[in-house]
Amino acid sequence: MAKKTLVGNMLIAQSGGPTAVINQSLVGAVIEAKKHKEIRNIYGSLHGIQGILNEEFINLGRESKGTLEDVANTPSSALGSVRKKPTPEDCQAIFSVLQKYNVRYFFYIGGNDSAETTHIINEEAKKANYDFRCFHICKTVDNDLLENDHTPGFGSAAKFVAMAFMGDNLDNRALPGVKINIIMGRHAGFLTAASALARVHDGDGPHLIYLPERPFDTDRFAKDVQKTYKKYGRCVVAVSEGISDKDGTAIAAKFSKEVDSHGNVQLSGTGALGDLLASEIKAKTDIKRVRADTFGYLQRSFPAIASENDAKEARAVGTLAVRYSVKKHKSGSVAIRRKPGRKYQVFFKRVPLKNVAKETRHMPKEYINKAGNDVTKAFIDYAAPIVGKLPKIGRFKGRAVKKVK
Amino acid sequence: MAKKTLVGNMLIAQSGGPTAVINQSLVGAVIEAKKHKEIRNIYGSLHGIQGILNEEFINLGRESKGTLEDVANTPSSALGSVRKKPTPEDCQAIFSVLQKYNVRYFFYIGGNDSAETTHIINEEAKKANYDFRCFHICKTVDNDLLENDHTPGFGSAAKFVAMAFMGDNLDNRALPGVKINIIMGRHAGFLTAASALARVHDGDGPHLIYLPERPFDTDRFAKDVQKTYKKYGRCVVAVSEGISDKDGTAIAAKFSKEVDSHGNVQLSGTGALGDLLASEIKAKTDIKRVRADTFGYLQRSFPAIASENDAKEARAVGTLAVRYSVKKHKSGSVAIRRKPGRKYQVFFKRVPLKNVAKETRHMPKEYINKAGNDVTKAFIDYAAPIVGKLPKIGRFKGRAVKKVK
Numbered sequence: 022m023a024k025k026t027l028v029g030n031m032l033i034a035q036s037g038g039p040t041a042v043i044n045q046s047l048v049g050a051v052i053e054a055k056k057h058k059e060i061r062n063i064y065g066s067l068h069g070i071q072g073i074l075n076e077e078f079i080n081l082g083r084e085s086k087g088t089l090e091d092v093a094n095t096p097s098s099a100l101g102s103v104r105k106k107p108t109p110e111d112c113q114a115i116f117s118v119l120q121k122y123n124v125r126y127f128f129y130i131g132g133n134d135s136a137e138t139t140h141i142i143n144e145e146a147k148k149a150n151y152d153f154r155c156f157h158i159c160k161t162v163d164n165d166l167l168e169n170d171h172t173p174g175f176g177s178a179a180k181f182v183a184m185a186f187m188g189d190n191l192d193n194r195a196l197p198g199v200k201i202n203i204i205m206g207r208h209a210g211f212l213t214a215a216s217a218l219a220r221v222h223d224g225d226g227p228h229l230i231y232l233p234e235r236p237f238d239t240d241r242f243a244k245d246v247q248k249t250y251k252k253y254g255r256c257v258v259a260v261s262e263g264i265s266d267k268d269g270t271a272i273a274a275k276f277s278k279e280v281d282s283h284g285n286v287q288l289s290g291t292g293a294l295g296d297l298l299a300s301e302i303k304a305k306t307d308i309k310r311v312r313a314d315t316f317g318y319l320q321r322s323f324p325a326i327a328s329e330n331d332a333k334e335a336r337a338v339g340t341l342a343v344r345y346s347v348k349k350h351k352s353g354s355v356a357i358r359r360k361p362g363r364k365y366q367v368f369f370k371r372v373p374l375k376n377v378a379k380e381t382r383h384m385p386k387e388y389i390n391k392a393g394n395d396v397t398k399a400f401i402d403y404a405a406p407i408v409g410k411l412p413k414i415g416r417f418k419g420r421a422v423k424k425v426k
Numbered sequence: 427m428a429k430k431t432l433v434g435n436m437l438i439a440q441s442g443g444p445t446a447v448i449n450q451s452l453v454g455a456v457i458e459a460k461k462h463k464e465i466r467n468i469y470g471s472l473h474g475i476q477g478i479l480n481e482e483f484i485n486l487g488r489e490s491k492g493t494l495e496d497v498a499n500t501p502s503s504a505l506g507s508v509r510k511k512p513t514p515e516d517c518q519a520i521f522s523v524l525q526k527y528n529v530r531y532f533f534y535i536g537g538n539d540s541a542e543t544t545h546i547i548n549e550e551a552k553k554a555n556y557d558f559r560c561f562h563i564c565k566t567v568d569n570d571l572l573e574n575d576h577t578p579g580f581g582s583a584a585k586f587v588a589m590a591f592m593g594d595n596l597d598n599r600a601l602p603g604v605k606i607n608i609i610m611g612r613h614a615g616f617l618t619a620a621s622a623l624a625r626v627h628d629g630d631g632p633h634l635i636y637l638p639e640r641p642f643d644t645d646r647f648a649k650d651v652q653k654t655y656k657k658y659g660r661c662v663v664a665v666s667e668g669i670s671d672k673d674g675t676a677i678a679a680k681f682s683k684e685v686d687s688h689g690n691v692q693l694s695g696t697g698a699l700g701d702l703l704a705s706e707i708k709a710k711t712d713i714k715r716v717r718a719d720t721f722g723y724l725q726r727s728f729p730a731i732a733s734e735n736d737a738k739e740a741r742a743v744g745t746l747a748v749r750y751s752v753k754k755h756k757s758g759s760v761a762i763r764r765k766p767g768r769k770y771q772v773f774f775k776r777v778p779l780k781n782v783a784k785e786t787r788h789m790p791k792e793y794i795n796k797a798g799n800d801v802t803k804a805f806i807d808y809a810a811p812i813v814g815k816l817p818k819i820g821r822f823k824g825r826a827v828k829k830v831k
Contacts, residue, residue, distance in 0.1 A: 035600070097597045099821070101599065101602075188723075192726070291700075292701055296696050323589065412729040415504070421482075
């Protein structure tokens with residue numbers, strides 16, 4: 022417990038892939054910080070730790086309440102983001118900057134890579150005997166952070182995916198064929214799985230769901246599609262960009278040579294995987310109309326359709342990180358947990374930084390069907406309240422007119 | 427003028443690519459038809475003229491008011507669609523079905539290809555001396571129908587495109603690089619041009635817009651991108667799927683062999699064009715982060731974000747087609763016209779079927795800038811009221827913190 026009052030400036034930054042609600046966390050932290058006299062200036066670093074190294078800060082304490090709320094409701098990282106793993110030299114440089122600006126409260130909003138960065142910075146601070154508060158604020162559309170029931174950003178991205186599939190299922194119903202949609206998710210299939218929430222009426226797609234948690238076999242895939250097509254006269258497929266073969270090699274990695282400083286291969290921002298899978302179906306079946314779309318960056322940054330629960334929880338983790346840092350803890354990450362029971366209720370818990378760093382979690386076994394090409398009801402029960410209300414989809418009763426002889 | 431009362435059944439069908447509001451037209455027609463005693467049964471044909479040939483009809487007169495309204499607010503063709511140009515033999519078969527079911531009121535909702543089909547059916551009916559009413563009800567996200575100021579479906583698709591660019595521009599601002607987005611539009615650039623509505627703050631993308639109305643040159647494209655990147659440190663590009671080289675060959679056609687019965691090459695449902703353009707930028711500039719997304723079918727069938735004016739007008743053209751057919755005219759298409767003046771006001775006008783069939787219109791010269799890589803203010807003024815209200819995008823004032831020496 023950090024009982025001693027620590028007075029100084031605050032620095033907050035955003036990292037990794039943007040989300041629709043990452044600014045809720047930022048604004049939650051800024052508004053909370055304004056309430057504590059221990060925190061003097063509130064600085065925002067532009068483009069994560071890169072902005073610290075370059076000493077590019079903006080004064081968030083001087084933003085109006087109106088601007089703060091407008092930004093909170095705007096998708097994508099308002100401070101700019103970065104994909105950079107600091108070297109030991111970077112960390113030394115970061116500390117000299119933190120000391121120079123008398124930064125005593127540091128908050129880094131991001132996923133597991135960012136938690137690792139935050140952890141490294143905190144460890145270096147301890148070594149340097151520099152007294153400060155260091156918090157990670159969770160976000161990721163992948164929903165793959167350890168210690169969390171789910172992560173801010175996932176609910177809104179999942180809502181986009183579900184809505185997109187609602188529309189696309191109807192598009193495919195109008196002009197039947199095979200439609201393959203590629204969804205974000207490097208190692209965890211949560212976002213791809215959320216496509217299942219689009220099912221409302223009998224026969225609605227997605228009819229098949231392929232996740233990175235199960236080895237992907239193209240022959241098996243073609244057989245699944247052929248079988249579904251025979252049954253429904255059409256087939257809508259949800260495929261995670263991270264699907265890998267039995268040896269663990271990402272199918273999409275065959276097309277991409279780009280690797281970031283965390284060792285991640287570029288999967289998004291290309292339609293290659295969808296086109297490959299479409300050509301496999303064309304080659305291995307007699308189905309003529311085969312189309313593929315890659316949802317790409319739209320799913321993480323689309324405005325105005327954020328999940329209400331997601332927005333609320335994203336705000337809360339930002340608020341609580343600051344509150345904990347002033348009142349309770351020297352460091353940590355604010356995790357979202359769910360209370361048992363039918364009614365959806367969450368609570369928040371500080372966990373050690375190292376617990377969310379590096380490692381990620383995957384879809385639990387009970388969320389994936391035995392054949393590995395769909396999700397279970399347990400997943401639907403898990404995901405539905407996080408995503409929240411979806412649009413109403415009407416369908417005609419469609420009483421057939423008796424044929425005239 | 428059709429003064430003589432014609433009593434019989436009604437048949438309505440949908441054709442071509444779905445839109446977010448095509449069911450508004452369908453439901454508008456059904457609700458209006460229920461008011462006229464001349465119209466007995468109200469049949470819906472499944473999958474356009476294919477459903478007529480197969481005699482697959484549903485009884486729309488028996489759908490409840492609640493279901494009708496739910497379907498009206500649901501995207502994509504609720505009766506199913508088709509891409510089929512009827513042969514003279516098909517037309518003979520169609521007439522014998524129409525006569526068999528005593529269909530005297532026929533409505534076909536679609537684009538210019540569907541108007542052509544409606545026109546052919548009407549001409550065949552005249553030849554056969556079959557007394558009936560034959561109307562085309564316009565729709566197309568491409569906004570390329572002659573006689574119309576704009577077409578139902580365009581406003582909602584344009585709103586999706588504008589919203590997607592609002593989010594994607596912020597995503598690109600957070601993680602700078604070059605981002606290329608491919609948008610629907612075979613010959614007309616209206617939908618791609620609507621990306622310009624995403625610009626709110628200084629420096630917002632799209633920074634470049636390429637339309638099918640201007641020859642596309644990859645060297646020129648790479649130079650434009652490099653120049654923009656130098657200025658803003660990033661570049662968001664809107665590209666129409668229909669862009670063609672100076673000889674009129676679609677760039678995307680190089681990757682596609684599929685052709686439908688109207689002679690159209692498949693452009694959508696593949697990420698190939700975006701990936702090609704991204705690799706051109708990587709090869710011709712020194713920019714490292716280059717990404718491409720293809721909006722695909724999402725832009726025409728995304729639920730719950732339809733433009734209000736678009737939904738209202740789509741309902742109106744369906745309603746009026748039926749009203750005209752009973753009270754005033756034997757055939758035609760209901761066109762949307764705009765009243766001159768500052769305030770956005772439309773009116774509707776029956777035009778002959780042949781006027782909207784076959785030919786399409788393109789972006790007027792005054793909507794495209796001289797360099798052929800952006801739109802003009804005249805286009806923004808034209809498109810903004812059709813699209814309607816867009817989400818508010820917040821941005822920090824971003825007062826720089828003075829560097830400590």
